[in-house]
Amino acid sequence: MKASIVLKTLLITLPILFLGACSTTADSDASKKAESTQKKSENNVETGKLGSSKLSKEEKVKKYGDAILNSTVWFNFDDATIAPKYIKSLKAHAKELVDNPKMKITVQGYTDEQGTPEYNVALSERRAKAVSKYLRSNGVGSNQIKLVSYGEEKPLNKGHTKAAHAQNRRAKIVKRI
Amino acid sequence: MRLRIFISLFLLLFTTTASARLQILITQGVNSARPIAIVPFEWLGKGPKPVNISNIVVADLRSSGLFSPMPFDKIPSTTSTIKDIDFKKWHKLGIEEILMGEIKPTKDAGQYIITYELIDVVRGNMAQEMYDPLLLKRRGTASTEQIRRFSHRISNVVYQQLTGDRGAFLTHLAYIMDIDNDPFPYQLRISDYDGFDEKLILRSIAPIMSPAWSPDGKYLAYVSFENHKSEIYIQNVYTQKRELVSSYPRINGAPAWSPDGKKLAIVLSKDGQPEIYILNIATKALTRITRNLVIDTEPSWAPDGKSLIFTSTRGGKPQIYQVDLTTHITKRLTWEGDSNLSGSISADGKNLVMVTANKNKYMIAVQDLISGEMRTLTKSKLDKSPSISPNGSMIIYSTNYKKHQVLALVSTDGRFKAKLPTQEGEVKAVAWSPFLKI
Secondary structure, eight states: OHHHHHHHHOOEEOOSSOHHHHHHHHHHHHHHHHHHHHHHHHHHHHHHHHOTTOOOHHHHHHHHOGGGGOOEEEOOTTOOOOOGGGHHHHHHHHHHHHHOTTOEEEEEEEOOSSSOHHHHHHHHHHHHHHHHHHHHHTTOOGGGEEEEEEETSSOSOOOOSHHHHHHHSEEEEEEEO | OHHHHHHHHHHHHHHHHOSOOOOOEEEEOOTTOEEEEEOOOEEOSSSSOSSOHHHHHHHHHHHTSSEEEOOGGGOOOOOOSGGGOOHHHHHHTTOOEEEEEEEEEOSSTTEEEEEEEEEEHHHHHHTOTTSOOEEEEEEEEEETTTHHHHHHHHHHHHHHHHHSSOOOOSOEEEEEEEOTTSSSOEEEEEEETTSOSOEEEEEESSOEEEEEEOTTSSEEEEEEOTTSSOEEEEEETTTOOEEEEEOOSSOEEEEEEOTTSSEEEEEEOTTSSOEEEEEETTTOOEEEOOOSSSOEEEEEEOTTSSEEEEEEOTTSSOEEEEEETTTOOEEEOOOSSSEEEEEEEOTTSOEEEEEEEETTEEEEEEEETTTOOEEEOOOOSBOEEEEEOTTSSEEEEEEEETTEEEEEEEETTSOOEEEEOOSSSEEEEEEEOOOOOO
């Protein structure tokens, strides 16, 4: 677990000319990041103790219905309209967020590989915004929602078929700790 | 402590794996390319040749699409001076020019003197004193490490002498690689234009996008998601020093350097929709350029720095527009195809290069900015990120080939095509550097 946190926060730039001279910089950058991660994870434990929003999966389903288990909305090509079949899930998430005003989420927007990377970032934001707008119209505070638009990056399915494309055109609700 | 071990391990790995990964593979040659003979340079030292200069020059000239270098095994006799040339024989073989030269070791180990001559066969064949067949003769010194670069410089000299245009053989590419099973799957790398001498610039656990070269070729601007959101960084490719220049809420994307290197055109959605802004790099002051309820993105500077072109959905589907930075008058540039994206203007201001979409097929196209005539250059389905060589003769872009994203080259006239396959991962978001002053 710890190793994965270390990995996740590790990011180093590598020298182009002087490997030796630069390795120190990379070292210090990475250790700074590691420290801040540790502080963060201590905080996480404290918020855990408050326990206000920590329901088990079963308790959640009991309170908000099965629909809460789906946190992804899929879209048509070059489109950001939420299909009616996702309304139940979004309503369940909205209710949970209204019940827990301290709970925060990120809505991540994604596209398929068709189009250009920069245009797709903009398109994926429209998808994330559509989800965010729906949640806010159901009483969720705008301070609870953050948007991140990945465009065609991080596809769920790395294939190049129509089915793969459909799988990748999505917006996802992710809890922020 | 554990961290430190990790890092030194990766550094070690890096030093051993930095080698040529991209290789130019010509898929469509040009029949009318100019026949030229590059005679293998004579090595006047002992032991093996330091670097095969002739091979590099042949590859350079061939990959320009304008030359058809004679295969080495067809070259009649290896002569290294102009006096020994049998012009009649060369003329019969259809060769128009001959490049020949020699590599001489100096007293200092690893230092060489390289001399070369470019000879006009047609003039030589006339055998008249007023037509000197010697087009040029040059001499220079290079160390073992510099000799590959020196070879590209020879290609530049030959190219310029014979075409009148500057050669772009001394340039870099920047691109993003996705390598699934790597602990840092997202990598920003640069290489020589021909894929050699690849260097890692940044690797990350989160996506990296949209690398863009500064006009002096020393910096890259790029988008990184390392902090779980998009942010724009500038990094010196020689010192690895990096600076975070834009981290507003929501989208920070699509950086493009102004021709004077002082500003970046960027996309921010902090005020609601993705809009084009100009960021002053020194002061970080922002100037908003677009203002509406649609997507505006992919800014790119006109070569004179007086206007920006960008992609907008203001007319429904994405099309390319141009905004004058003084008058703020905006005009639409593209009218053909379902949509057009990712536009940039060649350094001479003559061509608009873009991605054109027709029935969900995304291809590279070029539009003559004077006549308005548009030509589609490629036939694939998922071409993107076109980047024009600094001399305007070639376009590099990313495409899907055998289920992988690879880089590909097409000449601006569409006649010459090549792919740059790699041994691993996906390669994309390519950016061609300006001319390097080294």
